Amino acid sequence: MSTLTACAATDPDRVGPVLSIFDPLFIGIDEFGQPVQVPLIFRNMAIGGEPGAGKSALLNLIVAHAALSPDCRLCLMDGKQVELGQWAQCADVFVGPDINHALATLRKLQTVMDNRYTYLLAVGRRKISRNDRFLAILLAIDEIAYYSATAGDRKTQELFSALLRDLVARGRAVGIIVVAATQRPSSDIIPTSLRDLFAWRFAGRCTTDSSSDIVLGHGWAAKGWSANTISPTNQGSGLLIAEGGVPHLVKTAYLTDDDCARIAAHAANVSQARRTAATAEEKP
Numbered sequence: 001m002s003t004l005t006a007c008a009a010t011d012p013d014r015v016g017p018v019l020s021i022f023d024p025l026f027i028g029i030d031e032f033g034q035p036v037q038v039p040l041i042f043r044n045m046a047i048g049g050e051p052g053a054g055k056s057a058l059l060n061l062i063v064a065h066a067a068l069s070p071d072c073r074l075c076l077m078d079g080k081q082v083e084l085g086q087w088a089q090c091a092d093v094f095v096g097p098d099i100n101h102a103l104a105t106l107r108k109l110q111t112v113m114d115n116r117y118t119y120l121l122a123v124g125r126r127k128i129s130r131n132d133r134f135l136a137i138l139l140a141i142d143e144i145a146y147y148s149a150t151a152g153d154r155k156t157q158e159l160f161s162a163l164l165r166d167l168v169a170r171g172r173a174v175g176i177i178v179v180a181a182t183q184r185p186s187s188d189i190i191p192t193s194l195r196d197l198f199a200w201r202f203a204g205r206c207t208t209d210s211s212s213d214i215v216l217g218h219g220w221a222a223k224g225w226s227a228n229t230i231s232p233t234n235q236g237s238g239l240l241i242a243e244g245g246v247p248h249l250v251k252t253a254y255l256t257d258d259d260c261a262r263i264a265a266h267a268a269n270v271s272q273a274r275r276t277a278a279t280a281e282e283k284p
């Protein structure tokens, strides 16, 4: 049983120390069985791979950590609704297959981001810190392509992409973390200029070397790092690369639906207190 599950399976009043979004997230093990931890604060993550590669499972793992972190609020977007749906009860915002709701949410996050920068400028600081008056915000998107290429029309899709790019580019210092997954790792969904803004990139099995390169960065397949070589039956395996680093083969940890349900039920209590404490004007 994972640490997260162990926490959630116990009485909510008797759980151990809560998590923090400032702590690295445990996401699985490497080839040598060593734990792989990913610091997400002040960073973003792109997750790509073919259908069934394990993208939603990784996204759920990240959302679970954030949900159990009283210093983090959740904004979730899921065109299918069921991939992240269990976390709706502990999220500030849950966006389903509604492009207008998605756009309104991104605009509000942009306002929150701008307000936070105005505050930081006024007090002579560059970024938020642990125990700050601001809570971090995790924006988790399951299937960017639904909002940027499928739902709505060209105008709304372009607006979605522009707003998302702005949050990915500017949100980090003020604690806005974007983790976005797509089963369509193609240059129209993740253009290089957007991909390069994601400090962390995870490529689950990809159907071609070029789609693996679109997630990891150009040239990695030619150097022998292609998520196309991952077995289709090895779901949850993928190549993880950090900004300026080299890819590492990782097998992600896995939370079953029951695990997620139990953790979400506990996290809902945590987030209730968090919502009460949050200022009204900061609500995304």
Ligand SMILES: Nc1ncnc2c1ncn2[C@@H]1O[C@H](COP(=O)(O)OP(=O)(O)OP(=O)(O)O)[C@@H](O)[C@H]1O
Pocket (backbone or CB within 6 Å): 049, 050, 051, 052, 053, 054, 055, 056, 057, 058, 183, 204, 235, 236, 237, 251, 252, 253, 254
């Ligand atoms: N880390 C893992 N360990 C073991 N099994 C896993 C892992 N990750 C995913 N799986 C298995 O693979 C299945 C598909 O995973 P998941 O739904 O995350 O894929 P996906 O890439 O999000 O697919 P889609 O693009 O169709 O939504 C899961 O139902 C689970 O059975």
